[in-house]
Amino acid sequence: MASLKEVRNRIVSVNSTQQITKAMKMVAAAKLRRAQDNIIQMRPYAQKLGDMLSTVSAGTESSSDSPLKTARPIEKVLIVVVTSDRGLCGAFNTNIVKATLLLIEERYAIQAAKGNVEIFAIGKKGAEAFSRRGFKVNTGFTDLFTRLKFVAVKQAAEEIMHDFSTGRYDAVDIVYNEFKNVATQLIHTDRYLPIVSESATSAKVKTAEVNYIFEPTEEEILAELIPKSLKIMLYRAVLESNASEQGARMTAMEKATENAQDLLKELKLIYNRTRQAAITTEILEIVGGAEALKN
Structure with a gap:
């Protein structure tokens, strides 16, 4: 059995840890509120921009001429992996890493064997x-969350689009956590480049039903919409991940605080038992000594 001093030191240590986790939970809750507001405001804009792009590109034959929509045999792959800068957020980062490795195994095993899969x-x-x-990692934007502004994300998106347009990569995927609520984050694995019109059929129907008047021309609008849509898509993924991170950290710190409280109860029980045993031992020694003197 541990000594009274050891148990007392453990109680002090766990109590200090509990205060830290409680403070981290409060900080994460404050950051979560701001991050949640940002992503809620971004979602309708991103959705509407995507709908506009699908509608215009479905009715424009020259939309396929864009280098960002050019599909080619996949030899070199870039995977944009959005994680956090710090730990203590449960399985938030681990799940992203596992999902990325699964994506590589299922979709890009041949390219990975040749060393043609790079991580952004x-x-x-x-x-x-x-x-x-052992992956080749582009670390130019690892500190994006320290300056989380659209300008910084825009620079990252422009670099990715340039590398795809010049043929450095044949496919670009993005893996990130989508924020659902404080306790739930959904992992998304989306195709980033080349652009694939998911609702091309429905967009064509809408275009046929409604006679749009375009000013300037459809081609000029597409030339502006496609890069902007990709920048907004990446920005939304980063905002989703930021909100998810704070939710995951808040949940993890709440669990850690509860566990520390349970551990404190057990340690105090052990401390009291150890103290009672020590007192009982001392009493028995005194009684034994008194009996020995009497005899």
């Missing part, structure tokens, strides 16, 4: 995880 890391945890696994 947004967040330091993802960069560290894939560097340890």
Whole structure:
């Protein structure tokens, strides 16, 4: 059985840890509120922009001429992995890493065997995880969350679009956490480039039913819409991940605080039992000594 001093030191240590986790939970809750407001405001804009792009491109034959919509045999792949800069957020980062590895195994095993799969890391945890696994990692935007503004995300999106247009990559996917609520984050694995019109059929029907008047021309509108849509898509993924991170950290710190409280109860019980045993032992020694003197 541990000594009274050891148990007392453990109680002090666990109590300090509980105060830290409680403070981290409060900080995460404050950050979550701001992050949640940002993503709620972004979603309708991103959705409407995507609908506009699908509608215009469905009715424009020259839309397929865009280098960002050009499909070619997949030899080199870039995967944009959005994680956090710090840990202590449960399985948030681990799940993203697992989903990315599963994506590579199922879809890009041949390219990975040739060393043609590169990771574009947004967040330091993802960069560290894939560097340890021997992947080539683009670390130019790992600190994006320290300056989370549209301008910084725009620069990352422009670099990805340029590399795809010049043929450095034949496909670009993005893996991130979508924020649902504080306790739930949904992992998304989306095709980023080349652009694939998911609702091309329905968009063609809408175009046929409604006679749009375009000013300037449809081609000029597409030339502006496609890059902007991709920038907004990446920005939304980063905002979703940021809100998900704060929700995951808040949940993890709440669990840690509860576990610390349970551990404190057990340690105090052990402390009291140890103290009672020590007192009983001392009493028995005194009684034994008194009896020995009497005899």
